[in-house]
Amino acid sequence: MADDALLEVRGLVRHFTLSGRLFEKPRQLTAVNDVSFTIRRGQAFGLVGESGSGKSTIGRIIARLTEPSAGSVSFDGVDWLALRGKALRDKRRDIQMVFQSPYASLDPRWRVRDILAEPLKSYTDLKGTGLATRAAELMQQVGLNPDWLDRFPHQFSGGQRQRIAIARALASGPKLLIADEPVSALDVSSQAQVLQLLRNICTEQGLAMLFISHDLSVVDHLCQRVGVLNRGVLEEVGPTSEIFRSPKSDYTRRLIDAVPGKKRRAAERVVHA
Ligand SMILES: Nc1ncnc2c1ncn2[C@@H]1O[C@H](COP(=O)(O)OP(=O)(O)OP(=O)(O)O)[C@@H](O)[C@H]1O
Numbered sequence: 001m002a003d004d005a006l007l008e009v010r011g012l013v014r015h016f017t018l019s020g021r022l023f024e025k026p027r028q029l030t031a032v033n034d035v036s037f038t039i040r041r042g043q044a045f046g047l048v049g050e051s052g053s054g055k056s057t058i059g060r061i062i063a064r065l066t067e068p069s070a071g072s073v074s075f076d077g078v079d080w081l082a083l084r085g086k087a088l089r090d091k092r093r094d095i096q097m098v099f100q101s102p103y104a105s106l107d108p109r110w111r112v113r114d115i116l117a118e119p120l121k122s123y124t125d126l127k128g129t130g131l132a133t134r135a136a137e138l139m140q141q142v143g144l145n146p147d148w149l150d151r152f153p154h155q156f157s158g159g160q161r162q163r164i165a166i167a168r169a170l171a172s173g174p175k176l177l178i179a180d181e182p183v184s185a186l187d188v189s190s191q192a193q194v195l196q197l198l199r200n201i202c203t204e205q206g207l208a209m210l211f212i213s214h215d216l217s218v219v220d221h222l223c224q225r226v227g228v229l230n231r232g233v234l235e236e237v238g239p240t241s242e243i244f245r246s247p248k249s250d251y252t253r254r255l256i257d258a259v260p261g262k263k264r265r266a267a268e269r270v271v272h273a
Helices: 055-062 085-094 112-123 128-141 146-150 158-170 188-205 216-222 240-245 250-257 261-272
Strands: 005-018 027-040 044-049 070-075 095-098 176-180 208-213 225-230 233-239
Touching: 005 055, 005 208, 027 055, 027 208, 027 225, 027 233, 044 055, 044 216, 055 070, 055 176, 055 208, 085 095, 085 112, 095 158, 112 128, 112 146, 112 158, 128 146, 128 158, 158 188, 176 188, 188 208, 188 216, 208 216, 216 240, 225 240, 225 250, 233 240, 233 250, 240 250
Parallel strands: 044 208, 044 225, 095 176, 176 208
Antiparallel strands: 005 027, 005 070, 225 233
16 A cells, blocks of 8 residues: 555446346346546546436445455455454544435434534544533534534525534544545536535645545535446546546546536636635
C-alpha cells in the first residue's frame, strides 16, 4: 500500500441473482465487475457513471452495508472486508456515509439532539454536558444554529436536513466520507450550498471522500481523481482534469458530451464561489 493511500479497492465483484415472474429461471447480474481504485488521504475521489452502473453498490460494499462476491478492500492498513463483530463495530466510525435522501435517512421521530447523540455515544466517551457541547459544535460545523438541536427533522428544509445527515456522519470522526448522490434530492440553491460545505469540511479536516454522482460537472470541480463506471466495469480512472479533458474511452466521451454547457458553467460558479 502506498504511503498516503487510505483506501485500496482491488478486483471488487458483486453479483446479484435476479428471479421472479419476469424471468424464466434465475439470472445472474454482475453489478460490479473487477473494480480497482485507490483513494489517498484527504483526497476527494469521484465515482461517475450512468444509472445502474454500480456506483452505489461499490459505496455500500465499502461502507460494509453489503458483501462483495469477490475482491479486497484495504483501509488504513486494515483488511477491511475481513472485519467482523466487535472489530467491525469499533472500526465503522472510520468510514461514514451520507445518502441521497435526507428525508429517508433521518428518523422523523427523533430530535436532532438524539440523532447526533447516537454516534457520539457509540464512538466517543462523551456524556452529559460534554456530549451536548459536541452536538452544538457539529451543528455549527455544518452551518446550522445549535439552538435548533431540539427540533425534529420535519422542521428543516431538505438542504438543512442534509446538513444534519452530514453532521451525524462527522460525529464519529471518520477518515473517509462516502457521499452517495448527496445533492440530487435537493433544489439547485441548496445543492450549491451543500457541495460547498462538503468541500470545506474535507479541506479543513483533511477528510477523504468517495463522491458518487451521475453529475460530471460537479465531480469535475469537487474531486481530484475520478473513476468512470460503465455497467460495473471501471472504464478509466485518474486525475479528473485529465480524464474529463482528454477521455480515452468512448463511453466517458459520451458522458461528457451529455453535460449541457450551461450546467457546466453553473457548476463552475457553485464550486468556485
Ligand atoms: N439488492 C439488489 N438486488 C438485485 N439487483 C440489484 C440490487 N442492488 C443493485 N442491483 C442492480 O445492480 C446494478 C447496479 O446498481 P447500483 O444501484 O449500484 O447502480 P448506480 O450506478 O448506483 O445507479 P443509480 O445512479 O441509479 O443509483 C443495477 O442493475 C441494479 O438494478
